[in-house]
Amino acid sequence: MPKLSKTVIPMMDRVLVQRIKPQQKTASGLYIPEKAQEALNEGYVIAVGKGLVTQEGKVIPSELKEGDKVLLPPYGGSIVKVDNEELILFRDSEILAKLQ
Amino acid sequence: MPKLSKTVIPMMDRVLVQRIKPQQKTASGLYIPEKAQEALNEGYVIAVGKGLVTQEGKVIPSELKEGDKVLLPPYGGSIVKVDNEELILFRDSEILAKLQ
Amino acid sequence: MPKLSKTVIPMMDRVLVQRIKPQQKTASGLYIPEKAQEALNEGYVIAVGKGLVTQEGKVIPSELKEGDKVLLPPYGGSIVKVDNEELILFRDSEILAKLQ
Amino acid sequence: MPKLSKTVIPMMDRVLVQRIKPQQKTASGLYIPEKAQEALNEGYVIAVGKGLVTQEGKVIPSELKEGDKVLLPPYGGSIVKVDNEELILFRDSEILAKLQ
Amino acid sequence: MPKLSKTVIPMMDRVLVQRIKPQQKTASGLYIPEKAQEALNEGYVIAVGKGLVTQEGKVIPSELKEGDKVLLPPYGGSIVKVDNEELILFRDSEILAKLQ
Amino acid sequence: MPKLSKTVIPMMDRVLVQRIKPQQKTASGLYIPEKAQEALNEGYVIAVGKGLVTQEGKVIPSELKEGDKVLLPPYGGSIVKVDNEELILFRDSEILAKLQ
Amino acid sequence: MPKLSKTVIPMMDRVLVQRIKPQQKTASGLYIPEKAQEALNEGYVIAVGKGLVTQEGKVIPSELKEGDKVLLPPYGGSIVKVDNEELILFRDSEILAKLQ
Numbered sequence: 001m002p003k004l005s006k007t008v009i010p011m012m013d014r015v016l017v018q019r020i021k022p023q024q025k026t027a028s029g030l031y032i033p034e035k036a037q038e039a040l041n042e043g044y045v046i047a048v049g050k051g052l053v054t055q056e057g058k059v060i061p062s063e064l065k066e067g068d069k070v071l072l073p074p075y076g077g078s079i080v081k082v083d084n085e086e087l088i089l090f091r092d093s094e095i096l097a098k099l100q
Numbered sequence: 101m102p103k104l105s106k107t108v109i110p111m112m113d114r115v116l117v118q119r120i121k122p123q124q125k126t127a128s129g130l131y132i133p134e135k136a137q138e139a140l141n142e143g144y145v146i147a148v149g150k151g152l153v154t155q156e157g158k159v160i161p162s163e164l165k166e167g168d169k170v171l172l173p174p175y176g177g178s179i180v181k182v183d184n185e186e187l188i189l190f191r192d193s194e195i196l197a198k199l200q
Numbered sequence: 201m202p203k204l205s206k207t208v209i210p211m212m213d214r215v216l217v218q219r220i221k222p223q224q225k226t227a228s229g230l231y232i233p234e235k236a237q238e239a240l241n242e243g244y245v246i247a248v249g250k251g252l253v254t255q256e257g258k259v260i261p262s263e264l265k266e267g268d269k270v271l272l273p274p275y276g277g278s279i280v281k282v283d284n285e286e287l288i289l290f291r292d293s294e295i296l297a298k299l300q
Numbered sequence: 301m302p303k304l305s306k307t308v309i310p311m312m313d314r315v316l317v318q319r320i321k322p323q324q325k326t327a328s329g330l331y332i333p334e335k336a337q338e339a340l341n342e343g344y345v346i347a348v349g350k351g352l353v354t355q356e357g358k359v360i361p362s363e364l365k366e367g368d369k370v371l372l373p374p375y376g377g378s379i380v381k382v383d384n385e386e387l388i389l390f391r392d393s394e395i396l397a398k399l400q
Numbered sequence: 401m402p403k404l405s406k407t408v409i410p411m412m413d414r415v416l417v418q419r420i421k422p423q424q425k426t427a428s429g430l431y432i433p434e435k436a437q438e439a440l441n442e443g444y445v446i447a448v449g450k451g452l453v454t455q456e457g458k459v460i461p462s463e464l465k466e467g468d469k470v471l472l473p474p475y476g477g478s479i480v481k482v483d484n485e486e487l488i489l490f491r492d493s494e495i496l497a498k499l500q
Numbered sequence: 501m502p503k504l505s506k507t508v509i510p511m512m513d514r515v516l517v518q519r520i521k522p523q524q525k526t527a528s529g530l531y532i533p534e535k536a537q538e539a540l541n542e543g544y545v546i547a548v549g550k551g552l553v554t555q556e557g558k559v560i561p562s563e564l565k566e567g568d569k570v571l572l573p574p575y576g577g578s579i580v581k582v583d584n585e586e587l588i589l590f591r592d593s594e595i596l597a598k599l600q
Numbered sequence: 601m602p603k604l605s606k607t608v609i610p611m612m613d614r615v616l617v618q619r620i621k622p623q624q625k626t627a628s629g630l631y632i633p634e635k636a637q638e639a640l641n642e643g644y645v646i647a648v649g650k651g652l653v654t655q656e657g658k659v660i661p662s663e664l665k666e667g668d669k670v671l672l673p674p675y676g677g678s679i680v681k682v683d684n685e686e687l688i689l690f691r692d693s694e695i696l697a698k699l700q
Contacts, residue, residue: 298309598609
C-alpha cells in the first residue's frame, strides 16, 4: 500500500483505489512488452468515505474497508494524483466485487 | 461449476454467472462448426451479492442462490476474467428467469 | 398451452407469454398467405413472477395468472426459446389488458 | 357505445377509449370531404383499469368511469383492434379533461 | 370569460387558461398591425383540476382558482378547441406567477 | 427596487429577480462603451413564491426574501416583462448565493 | 484565504471554493513557464451553504467546513467573480475528497 504524504478522505460514498499494476517480468525474469501486459481490473482499497447519504439523511456505510482487494469496472472513476501516485476514486456502487 | 483460486464476492445486488457453452459435438460425435453452434442464453449462478440496498438502507436479498440455472438477457452484464475463466456479473434485476 | 421440458420461473415482475398465432386457413379450409395473415397482438400467460419489488422491499403481486388471455403491446418484451418454442418475457406493466 | 364480443379489462392505470368520429354530413345532408372533416380530440371511456399502483403498492383509482366523455391528447395512446373496432388505450394521466 | 356550451373539467393537476389577446387598436383608435402586436404571456384561469396526485395517493390542490390572472410560460401547454374557442391546458407547475 | 403597477406573485418555488445593470459611467463620469461593460451576475429579489411543494404535499419555504442581493447563474430563468421592466423568474434552487 | 468585501453565502448544498494556484517558481527561484505548470485540482473551502434540502424538507448539513483543503473534480462547478477574485461554486456532492 502506498505511503502518502497527505491523508485523502473520500467524500460520501466514494472509495479511493490503487489499481494493481500488471506483471512486468515473467517468472523466469524476461521483460513482458507493454502491449502484451494484460491490463488488470483489480485493485486495493486505500480509503473509504463515510457512506451514501439517503434522501432522509441516513448514512449507509460501504461494504468495503481499507486493504480489501476488489474487482474494478472497465470504465468510470475519477483519476486523482497524490504525491505523483495515480489513484482512482470510484463510487461504492461502481465496484463490481470483492476478491479473497 | 468452475473451481476458482480466488473467491469472488459480488457487491450489492450483483450476481456472478457462468454462461453454459453450446454443444460442440452432435450425439453421434460429429463436430458442430462454431457458426452453427447456437449461442445459449442460459447459465449457472456462481455467487450472489448480499442484495439491493434501498434508499432507506434496507437490504433486499436476491431470489437467486449459488447453483441456480438461469435465463440470461441478450445484452448487459460485465465480463470479468478470473483464473482465465470468463464469467459475467449481472445485476439481479437483469436476470430474466430461473430454469428448473 | 405448450408442454415445456423445463419449468421457467420469471424473475420479479416478469410474465412469460405465448403469442397466439394468426389463423392459417379460412373457415372453408383455404390457406391464407403469410402476408395476409394479420399479426395478432394477443397471447396466453404461461407463467408469472412473484411480483414487483418496491423501494421498501415490499412485493406487489401481478394482476395476471397462468392461463389469462392478454392484449400485448406492439413493441417490447424479450424473446426466449425454450424447447424450440418461441415465448416472450414482458414486464407486468407492459401488458395492455386482459381479454375475457 | 360499441358492443364488443370480448371484455377488455385495461391493466393498472390504463383507460380504454373510443374516439368520436367527426361528422360526415352537414346538417342539410351534404357529405363533408374527408380532408375537411376536422379530426376530433374527443372520445368515450369504454373501460377503466383498477388504477395506478404506487411505490408502496397502494392502488389509486382513476377519476374516470365508463361512459365519461373526455378530451384526448394529440399524441400518445396504443391503438388496439377488438372485433375490427379501433379503440385506444391511454394512461389515466394522459387524458386532458372530462367534458360535461 | 368565455361562455362555453360544454363544461371542461381538467384532469389531475391541469389548469385551463384563456390567453389574453393583445390590443388591436391604439388608445386613439388606430389599428395596430398584427406584426406590431406584442404577444402577451398573460391569461385568465377558466377551470382548475382537483390537483396533483402524489406517490402516496394524496391530492395536493392547486394555488390557482377560476378567474385568476396569470403569467404564462413562453412554451408548453396543450391547445384545445372548445366551441371554436382556442384554450390552453397547462400543468399547474408550468404557470409562472399570479398577477394582481 | 422597481415600482410595478401589478403585483407579481411567483408560483411555488419560483423567485422574481431584477438583474443589477452594469455601471455605464466611470467614477470620473466617462461613458463605458456597452461592449466594455461587464455583464453582472448579481440581482435583487423582488418577490418569492410560497415554496417548493414536496411529494407529500409539504411546503418548503425559500431561504430568500424580498430585497436580498443574490448571485445569479449564467444560464436559466424565464424573462418576463412587467410594465416594460425586464425581470427574471428563477427556481429557488437555481440561485447560487446570497451577497451581504 | 482571500479577504472579500462582500460575504458570499452559498445557497442550499453549495460550497464556495478557491482553487490553489500552481507553483510559479521552482525552489531555486526559476520561473516555471505557464504550460509546464501543472493545473492543481486542489482548493480551499471559503464558505458552505446550510446543506441539502431533502424531499421531506429535512436539511442535511455538509461534511465540509470553512478552511478545509479539498480535492476538486476535473469538471463542473460555476465560476463566480467576487472583487475580481475568481472563485468556484460546487455542489457538496461534487467535491471528491478532503485532504489532511
